[in-house]
Amino acid sequence: MSKSRILDIKRETWVLTGEGKKYAAEGSPEVQLFLAVPAEGSISKDELQKKLDPAVFKIGCSQAGKNKWVEMGKQVSRKVQNVEDKVKDLLLQVQNGHALSKEEISSLKARKLIVPQTWKGYSVRKGPNYAPKRKKAATDLTRENLQKGDWKELEFKEYNFNAKGQPAEGGHLHPLLKVRKQLKDIFLQMGFEEMPTNNFVESSFWNFDALFQPQQHPARDSHDTFFLEEPSTTRELPEDYVERVKRVHESGGYGSRGYGYEWKREEANKNLLRTHTTAVSSRMLKALAEKPFAPKKYFSIDRVFRNEAVDRTHLAEFHQIEGLVCDRGLTLGDLIGVLHDFFSRLGMSKLRFKPAYNPYTEPSMEIFSYHEGFGKWVEVGNSGMFRPEMLLPMGLPEDVHVIAWGLSLERPTMILYGIDNIRDLFGHKVDLGLIKRNPICRLGIS
Ligand SMILES: N[C@@H](Cc1ccccc1)C(=O)O
Structure with a gap:
C-alpha cells in the first residue's frame, strides 16, 4: 500500500x-x-x-x-x-x-x-499493489508444474529458515497403562508385593487342578480355553504335590469328600494360555508353603486369555487384577474390610456383595459398586476365601487362610474414560486420538 x-x-x-x-x-x-x-x-x-x-x-x-x-x-x-x-x-x-x-x-x-x-x-484507499492483484507465490514444485512446464513462470516463495517447526509429539501412555499404574500404586500403598506374571503359557495343572477345579469343568473345554498345540504338554510338575492334588480331587481328605471321579494326569499336563492370574497365585502359595510360614500380601496385574465370542464388552484377551492376603485366622470379615479399603482408594466407596460360586473359593462373593454416573450398581469383581482342598495339599498350616479377589483392568478403565466398546480401548482398532486426548488420568470412578 x-x-x-x-x-x-x-x-x-x-x-x-x-x-x-x-x-x-x-x-x-x-x-x-x-x-x-x-x-x-x-x-x-x-x-x-x-x-x-x-x-x-x-x-x-x-x-x-x-x-x-x-x-x-x-x-x-x-x-x-x-x-x-x-x-x-x-x-x-x-x-x-x-x-x-x-x-x-x-x-x-x-x-x-x-x-x-x-x-x-x-481516508485509506486500495493502491495499485493491493494483494488480490498480486501473483500468488508457489510454495511447492509439483508434478503438474513439471509436466506442464509452468514452473518456468512460477514465482516461488522463499524459505523461511526462522519459522518455528510443528511442535513435536511427546509420548503418551495408553489409558490401560495409566489405570494399571494407579492400581499398582494402590496395592503398594496397602503393603502388597507384586507377583511375577511373565508366563502367559501355563499348564492345566497350575491353572485348574491346583485350584481344585474338576477336570470335567466346562471352563476346561476348548470352547472356553486356548490349548497349546506346540508344546502341547508341560515338561515337569512337582510329583509329590501332584499326587496330593489327584487324591483330593478323587477322594478328598482334609475334611472333604472330593469330587469322586478318576483324575487324569494327561489332562493336567495340557498346556494352555492362562485363563486367570489365579494360576500365578496358586504357584506363589505353593512356594510359600515350602518355607516356614510367614504372612504375605500379593498382587498382580497382567494379561489372561479366554476363548470368548468377541463383542463390545468381551475380548479373547484382557488384563486381570488379582490381590490376595495369606495369614493365620483370616475371616470373611477381613475380606470385606480389605475390599472396602481397596475399592474406596479407586473412588468406589459404596460396595455390595452377592454370594457366588468359584471351584476354588468358599465362600465366594461377587462385588458390586454403586456408580453415581450410571445411577446403578455395577459388578466390579469377584472374590472369596480359598478352599482347604486347595491350600492344604500345598502344605500350608491348617489355620492359615487366604482371602483373594480379582477384577478386570478394562472395566474400571472403560468407566473412567467413558468408553463403551472394549475394541476402542484394546487391539489394533484403537484410535491414537484417544491416547493423545487423555494425557492425564483422573482418579475416582464413581
Ligand atoms: N479368578 C477369578 C477371580 C478371583 C480371584 C480370586 C478369588 C476369587 C475370584 C476370575 O477369573 O474371575
Whole structure:
C-alpha cells in the first residue's frame, strides 16, 4: 500500500463557550440592556446598572452603543423602537450544528462566545499493489508444474529458515497403562508385593487342578480355553504335590469328600494360555508353603486369555487384577474390610456383595459398586476365601487362610474414560486420538 493512498482528514467545527451558552439561553447583553431601557422617556445610568448583571451591563452598554440602539449619557434612552437579537440567533445556529459565514464566525470568536473543535481522521484507499492483484507465490514444485512446464513462470516463495517447526509429539501412555499404574500404586500403598506374571503359557495343572477345579469343568473345554498345540504338554510338575492334588480331587481328605471321579494326569499336563492370574497365585502359595510360614500380601496385574465370542464388552484377551492376603485366622470379615479399603482408594466407596460360586473359593462373593454416573450398581469383581482342598495339599498350616479377589483392568478403565466398546480401548482398532486426548488420568470412578 503506497503512502499517497492515505489522506489526512481534519474537520473544524465550532462549539459554544460557557458565556455563549448563557446568551443563547437568555439573550445577548446588548438586547438585555435595550429591553431594560424604557420605551418612552429615559432611565438614569445608575438605575440601569442596578437592573442588570455587571458583565451584561458592561458589554451591553458598549455593544448597544455601537449598534446605535441607545443614547448613552447620565440618562439613557432608546434611539430605535425595536431590535433583533442577531447574536442569540447565531449562537443557536452554532448550537444546532449549522454552518455560519466567515464574518459571523469571526465576530462570535472575537467575543469569545464560540471556540473551535477539531476532528482528525484518515481516508485509506486500495493502491495499485493491493494483494488480490498480486501473483500468488508457489510454495511447492509439483508434478503438474513439471509436466506442464509452468514452473518456468512460477514465482516461488522463499524459505523461511526462522519459522518455528510443528511442535513435536511427546509420548503418551495408553489409558490401560495409566489405570494399571494407579492400581499398582494402590496395592503398594496397602503393603502388597507384586507377583511375577511373565508366563502367559501355563499348564492345566497350575491353572485348574491346583485350584481344585474338576477336570470335567466346562471352563476346561476348548470352547472356553486356548490349548497349546506346540508344546502341547508341560515338561515337569512337582510329583509329590501332584499326587496330593489327584487324591483330593478323587477322594478328598482334609475334611472333604472330593469330587469322586478318576483324575487324569494327561489332562493336567495340557498346556494352555492362562485363563486367570489365579494360576500365578496358586504357584506363589505353593512356594510359600515350602518355607516356614510367614504372612504375605500379593498382587498382580497382567494379561489372561479366554476363548470368548468377541463383542463390545468381551475380548479373547484382557488384563486381570488379582490381590490376595495369606495369614493365620483370616475371616470373611477381613475380606470385606480389605475390599472396602481397596475399592474406596479407586473412588468406589459404596460396595455390595452377592454370594457366588468359584471351584476354588468358599465362600465366594461377587462385588458390586454403586456408580453415581450410571445411577446403578455395577459388578466390579469377584472374590472369596480359598478352599482347604486347595491350600492344604500345598502344605500350608491348617489355620492359615487366604482371602483373594480379582477384577478386570478394562472395566474400571472403560468407566473412567467413558468408553463403551472394549475394541476402542484394546487391539489394533484403537484410535491414537484417544491416547493423545487423555494425557492425564483422573482418579475416582464413581
Ligand atoms: N479368578 C477369578 C477371580 C478371583 C480371584 C480370586 C478369588 C476369587 C475370584 C476370575 O477369573 O474371575
